[in-house]
Structure formats: structure tokens, C-alpha cells
Amino acid sequence: MQGVDLVGINKMYGSVHAVRNVDLSLGHDEFVVLVGPSGCGKTTTLRMVAGLESISSGSLSIQGRRANDLTPAQRDVAMVFQNYALYPNMNVYENMAFGLRNRGVARERVDREIRRAAEVLALEKLLDRKPRQLSGGQQQRVALGRCLVRHPKLFLFDEPLSNLDAKLRLEMRQELKRLKSRISATSIYVTHDQIEAMTLGDRVVVMANGAVQQAGTPEDIYHRPKNIFVATFIGSPPMNIIETTLSSMSDRLYFTAGELKLPVPAHLKEPVSKLPGKALLGLRPEHIALETGPALDAFVKGSVDITELLGSEQLVQVRSGERQFTVTRVDPFRRLAPGQSVSLSVPAEEIHVFDPQTQQRIR
Numbered sequence: 453m454q455g456v457d458l459v460g461i462n463k464m465y466g467s468v469h470a471v472r473n474v475d476l477s478l479g480h481d482e483f484v485v486l487v488g489p490s491g492c493g494k495t496t497t498l499r500m501v502a503g504l505e506s507i508s509s510g511s512l513s514i515q516g517r518r519a520n521d522l523t524p525a526q527r528d529v530a531m532v533f534q535n536y537a538l539y540p541n542m543n544v545y546e547n548m549a550f551g552l553r554n555r556g557v558a559r560e561r562v563d564r565e566i567r568r569a570a571e572v573l574a575l576e577k578l579l580d581r582k583p584r585q586l587s588g589g590q591q592q593r594v595a596l597g598r599c600l601v602r603h604p605k606l607f608l609f610d611e612p613l614s615n616l617d618a619k620l621r622l623e624m625r626q627e628l629k630r631l632k633s634r635i636s637a638t639s640i641y642v643t644h645d646q647i648e649a650m651t652l653g654d655r656v657v658v659m660a661n662g663a664v665q666q667a668g669t670p671e672d673i674y675h676r677p678k679n680i681f682v683a684t685f686i687g688s689p690p691m692n693i694i695e696t697t698l699s700s701m702s703d704r705l706y707f708t709a710g711e712l713k714l715p716v717p718a719h720l721k722e723p724v725s726k727l728p729g730k731a732l733l734g735l736r737p738e739h740i741a742l743e744t745g746p747a748l749d750a751f752v753k754g755s756v757d758i759t760e761l762l763g764s765e766q767l768v769q770v771r772s773g774e775r776q777f778t779v780t781r782v783d784p785f786r787r788l789a790p791g792q793s794v795s796l797s798v799p800a801e802e803i804h805v806f807d808p809q810t811q812q813r814i815r
């Protein structure tokens with residue numbers, strides 16, 4: 453069965469090019485997350501799929517049928533927003549029944565669908581309550597339930613968790629993850645939160661400046677970011693990016709920058725040798741190991757600038773000349789004093805390299 457296809461989709465608001473040439477093909481029961489910073493065009497893309505915004509150029513099809521000019525109702529989409537938009541004077545049951553009743557669905561079927569959705573979302577005991585008698589998380593579950601009972605072709609989520617506090621957000625994220633396997637519809641989920649994107653998406657689409665930067669599985673996006681934008685947007689704290697010069701010393705090739713000297717690993721020699729003498733080196737904070745004694749395989753020596761205790765781990769900023777390195781996953785019980793000498797090392801397979809001119813990953 454076909455899902456949703458976007459081919460060369462653009463959106464112009466006067467002279468603002470909000471969405472640029474987006475090509476995406478979504479499977480019929482795939483859960484895809486659009487993620488990117490504010491203003492990158494993710495909401496506009498979602499609204500064009502929903503039919504709430506016209507498409508300036510390109511083609512949209514839903515289950516094989518051209519959908520550019522269909523009304524939202526004809527597209528058979530259900531949309532969950534950040535404000536739950538429940539009817540305040542109706543109880544939970546009536547809120548969920550409203551859409552089905554409007555379409556003349558038989559009473560027994562309405563009841564069956566609501567009982568089933570209520571069970572999935574743990575709302576059975578709350579069916580008689582009014583929205584004002586519910587917590588934010590419960591209201592969001594009702595909003596989800598209202599969509600579930602309809603069995604739409606397409607589920608669209610516009611930052612549905614952004615009004616919840618941190619604890620509820622985590623709970624609802626896990627709930628959505630559980631729910632995901634029960635939804636047999638194409639789902640598109642928009643968020644600016646990379647953790648939500650990485651934990652919920654079967655596929656993650658990273659956007660910036662209206663364009664898709666990379667679309668791939670969460671593993672792909674994290675381990676093989678296509679460019680500097682994706683590399684630094686996904687991962688927290690962000691990847692360390694260091695401008696280096698490529699230097700040959702006694703027949704070996706090194707990345708060098710001030711005190712930093714790191715041999716180019718064998719598997720990267722060929723593509724690195726094609727770079728014009730410079731490379732951007734990317735090292736994730738969680739892949740750097742920190743030693744206080746001498747370390748044979750250290751790529752740089754420096755001194756502790758600041759430390760932050762994050763509970764189960766310690767974050768350390770290390771200064772080496774004018775460069776700063778962020779290192780995480782340091783044992784929280786390790787005592788490190790500002791100014792203390794440390795050396796850093798990294799496994800060869802965790803090194804990312806980008807072309808300084810194109811900002812693209814090599815290989």
C-alpha cells in the first residue's frame with residue numbers, strides 16, 4: 453500500500469521561500485519526524501500535507517492519488533496540535549464521539565471505538581470528566597483519542613508535547629511510542645526537540661532553511677550526519693567541530709591544529725587526501741576519553757576549564773590554547789580541578805570529517 457509522496461514541494465510567502473524542493477516518500481504505516489530549528493519550514497510542510505496551506509509548486513499524493521487540490525476532509529487526515537482544542541463543555545466521551553457522530557456513524561460503533569481508544573490511552577476512568585478536570589497530559593491523551601477513533605489515512609502531529617512540563621513530556625513520549633505500533637496510518641510528527649525526533653521516528657528528516665538536510669533512520673543521522681548542520685543539531689551537547697590542517701609527518705597524515713595532532717585513520721586516508729589541505733574534524737563529546745595521567749594515544753593535551761555535575765555523569769570543558777573541547781560521560785566521582793592538566797583521546801571509528809568548503813561529510 454502506498455503512503456504519502458512529496459515531490460519537489462515548494463512554498464513561497466511573497467518573497468519568503470519557506471519550503472524548498474522537498475522530496476519525501478513515506479510508507480503507509482511509517483512514522484516520520486520532521487525536526488529542525490524555529491523557522492526551518494517544518495510546520496509549513498506539515499500544513500501543506502494537511503491541506504491547511506496551499507502548495508506553491510510540486511506535487512503531493514496520498515495513497516497514490518494526487519492531493520494538491522483536495523480539501524482537508526477529502527485527504528482524511530487527523531491532526532494533533534500543541535493546544536489540544538478540546539470542547540470545554542463536553543466530557544471526554546463526547547469529545548471523542550463528536551467527529552464520528554457528525555459523520556453519522558452508528559451509535560454502537562462509536563461506543564466500541566471509544567472504549568477501545570480509551571483502553572489504549574488509559575482514559576477509561578476519565579470518560580465522564582470535562583477537560584478542565586484533567587491534567588495537561590490527560591487532555592493531550594483525549595486529543596489523541598479523538599483522532600484514533602477515526603482511523604484516518606494520515607496522522608499529523610504539530611509539536612503535540614510542547615505545552616507539557618518535562619516529566620509529563622517524557623511520559624507522553626513513551627505513551628506515543630507505545631501507541632505508534634497500533635496506528636496503521638502514515639504519521640508525520642513535527643518537533644524542534646531532537647530527543648523526541650530520535651526516540652519516536654522510524655525515520656527522521658532534519659530541515660534547515662526550508663530544505664531537507666538529511667532523511668534517515670535515527671542511527672544514520674547520529675552516526676553518519678551528512679553535513680555540519682546535522683552533525684551539530686543532533687546530539688547534546690553538540691559535536692565538537694575543529695578546523696584542522698592536514699600535515700604529513702614521516703609518511704603519515706595527521707589532522708593538526710595548535711596542540712592537536714591526530715593521525716588520519718586508515719579508512720579515511722583516501723577521501724581525506726582529496727581535501728584541499730584542510731579538514732573539519734567532528735568529535736562527539738561522549739566519544740572523547742579524558743585522562744589525568746599521560747596517555748599514549750592522546751590527540752591533544754589541555755587543562756580543565758569548567759566542570760558540571762549532571763547527576764550520573766560529569767561534563768568537562770577542556771581548554772587547549774584557543775580551542776575548547778566538550779567532554780561528557782566523565783565519571784561523576786572523579787575530582788577535577790580547574791587548571792588541572794588532562795589529555796584527550798578518541799577511538800578512530802568515532803572520528804567524523806567534513807569538507808570545509810562544502811560542509812559535507814566525506815564518505
Ligand code: ATP
Nearest residue numbers: 465468470488489490491492493494495496497644
Ligand atoms: P517553528 O518551530 O518556529 O514553528 P517552523 O520550522 O515550523 O518553525 P515555519 O512555521 O514552517 O517554520 O516557517 C517557515 C518560514 O516561513 C519562516 O521563515 C516563517 O517566518 C515563514 N512563514 C510562515 N508562515 C508565514 C506566513 N503566513 N507569511 C509569511 N511568512 C511565513
